[in-house]
Amino acid sequence: MPAPLSFGFLVFPDIQQLDLTGPYEIASVLDRPKEVHLLWHDLRPVRSTTGLAFTPTRTFADCPPLDVVCVPGGIGVNALLRDEAVLAFLRAQARSARYVTSVCTGSLVLGAAGLLRGKRATSHWLARDLLAGFGAVPTQGRVVRDGKIITAGGVTAGIDFALTIIAELCGDEAAQACQLQLEYAPAPPFDAGTPETAPKGVVAKLKAGGAAVREQRSAFASGWAARNPA
Known part of the structure; x- marks a missing residue:
């Protein structure tokens, strides 16, 4: 019987x-x-941007060493960029984890922790270029791997990323079984899943709606290198 694999996902407000x-x-x-852990400062429930509540299962203090540590994204990422307890936890886990990972704008948090210097990484299309401020090499892709750093693009790319991780850890057949069990066979009704294929008006609307959040992230990223010399 193989030893249990340990996955740890950050959960946080928004x-x-x-x-x-x-x-x-x-x-x-x-x-x-x-073992699949949900990690936060404490065990009190947190709410997503859409109101769903998640209850952490482990605190940073009692989390065991993880095979895979993952940082999801969301508006709440902005607060994490300045949360030294979060950043210290990620740096500590990164020393022994087999894979250090993110989905969507969670890669900005890996960057703020100093884990992306010189690494190719991706993020949501509205934030990918900001990775340069953390010393990373912004790279377009649903899943981008550089050594043990694996980052996923926006939101739904997290499913592709997870299948990639399972294939790395357990082989292609195990990943294919997960895919089939969940009937993951996307066939969207529109070809609007990237800014290159979506109507220009839709792209402009999303950019305008996310401008304030992006401005906060950009301001933090622009001064990060000076505050964190290599």
Whole structure:
């Protein structure tokens, strides 16, 4: 019997729930021993941007060493960029984790923790370029790997990312079984899933709606290198 795999997902106020629940579901249906933890400062429930509540299962203080540590994204990422307890936890886990990962704008938090210097990484299309401020190499892609750093693009890319992780840890057949069990065979009714294919008006609307959040992130990223010399 193989040793249980340990997955740890950060949860936090104003998380983008699908960033978490997509890869969480993949890890949970994996047919082998595993532990899937939800991690936060304390065990009080936190609410996503859409109001869904998540109850952490472990605190940073009592979390064991993880095989995979993952930071989802969401509006709440902005507060995490300045949360030294979060950043210290990620740095500590990164020393022994097999994979250090993120979904969507969670990669900005890995950057703020100093884990992306010189690494290729991706994020949501509205934030990908900001990774340069953390010394990363912004790279377009649904899943981007650089050594043990694996980052996913926006939101639904977390499902592709999770299948990639399962294949790395357990082989292609195990990942295919997870995919089939969840009937993950996307066939969207519109070709509007990237800014290159979506109507220009839709792209402009999303950019305008996210401008204030992006401005806060940009201001933090622009001064990060000076505050954190290599």
